[in-house]
Amino acid sequence: MNTMYTQLAERQHGYLLxxxxxxxxxxxxxxxxxxxxxxxxxxxxxxxxxxxxxxxPRGRWYAEWLSLMPDTAPHERLSPPxxxxxxxxxxxxxxxxxxxxxTISVEKxxxxxxxxxxxxxxxxxxxxxxxxxQWEYIDGIPVQRILPALQWLAEYFRGGEFDWVSYAxxxxxxxxxxxxxxxxxxxxxxxxxxxxxxxxxxxALINLLGSAFSDSGSPQSSRLASR
Numbered sequence: 001m002n003t004m005y006t007q008l009a010e011r012q013h014g015y016l017l018x019x020x021x022x023x024x025x026x027x028x029x030x031x032x033x034x035x036x037x038x039x040x041x042x043x044x045x046x047x048x049x050x051x052x053x054x055x056x057p058r059g060r061w062y063a064e065w066l067s068l069m070p071d072t073a074p075h076e077r078l079s080p081p082x083x084x085x086x087x088x089x090x091x092x093x094x095x096x097x098x099x100x101x102x103t104i105s106v107e108k109x110x111x112x113x114x115x116x117x118x119x120x121x122x123x124x125x126x127x128x129x130x131x132x133x134q135w136e137y138i139d140g141i142p143v144q145r146i147l148p149a150l151q152w153l154a155e156y157f158r159g160g161e162f163d164w165v166s167y168a169x170x171x172x173x174x175x176x177x178x179x180x181x182x183x184x185x186x187x188x189x190x191x192x193x194x195x196x197x198x199x200x201x202x203x204a205l206i207n208l209l210g211s212a213f214s215d216s217g218s219p220q221s222s223r224l225a226s227r
Contacts, residue, residue: 014053046070088144095168
């Protein structure tokens, strides 16, 4: 019996949905230590950590994603919830962003089936539809790609919170594998304001962002929002 659940947990970062466990097996799996009993409280009573669970941040992101559709196994999620926007940037550990909410993209007909009890009132679930070409699976977790997430960030905070945006862009260049040209392209017409005299790519990005933020009512703002 344990072999079946062990193999399943290995494919899921060491976590299992309660709905994936036969009720008659639960007591035995807990008594043997395979299921970590107190882990059930962390994800709204929907997810168990097993004895070999992935305790890294990436593993915990996966457990959180599992809990969003507690009655649907990962391979059955044809339109899976996707971490997007500021939540995606926190997943990539880019910038310094507030962690008081989760932004997740789902198809509208799935919204009613999502279990949000694990978040509490301080972390509302915000639904924001995105196209399929804007996200990918990373370690089994659906996440918006870095560039469209940054593009949203720059538009959302246009006119304020410049530091949050600049930190995220610099981190994406230094640690996120994003080229200067690709990052500049997310700022649309601001890209042509970059001067080769800027001392460093980081300084050039700051100048680009400053230009993008300097006139929130400019045509570039509406163009960015429509992309």
